[in-house]
Amino acid sequence: MTRAAFFDVDHTLTTSVGLFRFLSYWYAATGRPPHHYVRERQRFKAMTAAGIRREETNRAYFGLYTGADRLEIDRLARDWFRAELTAGGHFNEPVLAALREHRxxxxxxxxxxxxxxALLEPLADHLGAHHILCSEPETDPVTDTYTGRLVRSPHQPMIGRAKADAVRLFAAAHRVDLAASTAYGDHISDVPLLETTGRAVRVGCDPTLRQLGARSGWGYLPGAPDPHPLPLPVPAGGVRTPERLVP
Structure with missing residues (x-):
């Protein structure tokens, strides 16, 4: 059997929430005015403040892609990732160093x-990651456009306990010794993932994770710093506004 290292991504391995950094980038690239992004970002913050579960906000997020061309999103996602690398500060360096040690x-x-x-594959290629377990938007088989829904399969969306269930299934399929493996996460929703492996590392200062980690003997790495500003793209035939994205 082999060992594995399982990494949450946003605010664990990277310094920002990629879903929203990309949303702003996509809107700018397609000529939507900045207030469209601000409106959606505020809507999701309000959902969270109202106590709506992460699973439901995740589903609502993918509703924004209804009718979007999958190949165009793939292209823009690669452009966005290159822009993040150019801007710098995309990675939480202590966790990135841990990933390199595992590899x-x-x-x-x-x-x-x-x-x-679309967002995770460029990251995985850059890091030399072997596998991705993630939320999977559904596409129309005829038009190859997003339907706004997630695929009808287990572990969707990939939030909370779905992460742990997917990791166990992955381990069985790939002969991974979970007791000898390590998981990294920064948020209370990552607890099921962190409890799945023999070694867990909490990232950042979430007070609940700190308490659980103290009882369970989890490791610790510093939380992600604030991301660098990301210059937004100019739409075809457009003019760049002076605004820069800071989530």
Whole structure:
């Protein structure tokens, strides 16, 4: 059997919430005015403040892609990731160093995220990650456009307990020794994932994770710093506004 290292992505491995950084980038690239992004971001913050579960806000997020061309989103996602690398500050360096140590030791590197393949595949390629477990938007087989729904399969969206269930299924399929493996997460919703492996590392200062970690003997790495500002793209035939995205 082999070992694996399972990494949550947003605010664990990276310094921002990629879903919203990309949303702003996509809106700008397609000529939507900045207030469209601000309106959606405020809507999701209000949902969270009202106590709506992360699973439901994740589903609502993918509703924004209804009718979007999958290949165009893939192209823009690659452009966005290159822009993040150019801007700098995209990675939480202590966690990135841990990932590189696991990879050098021969561990499987698995990204476990509520994000989706268009955003995660460029990241996985850059890092040399072996597998991605994530939310999967449904596409229309005829038009190859997003339907605004997630696929009808287990572990969707990839939030909370779905992460742990997907990791167990992955381990069985790939002969991974979970007792010898490690998981990394920053949020209370990552607790099921952190409890799945023999070693867990909490990232950042979430007070609930700190208490659980103290009882369970979890490791610790510093939380992600604030991300760098990201210059937004100019739409075809457009003019760049002076605004810069800071989530």
């Amino acid at each position: 050098a030791a021969g561990d499987l590197i698995v990204l476990v995220s509520g994000s989706f393949p």
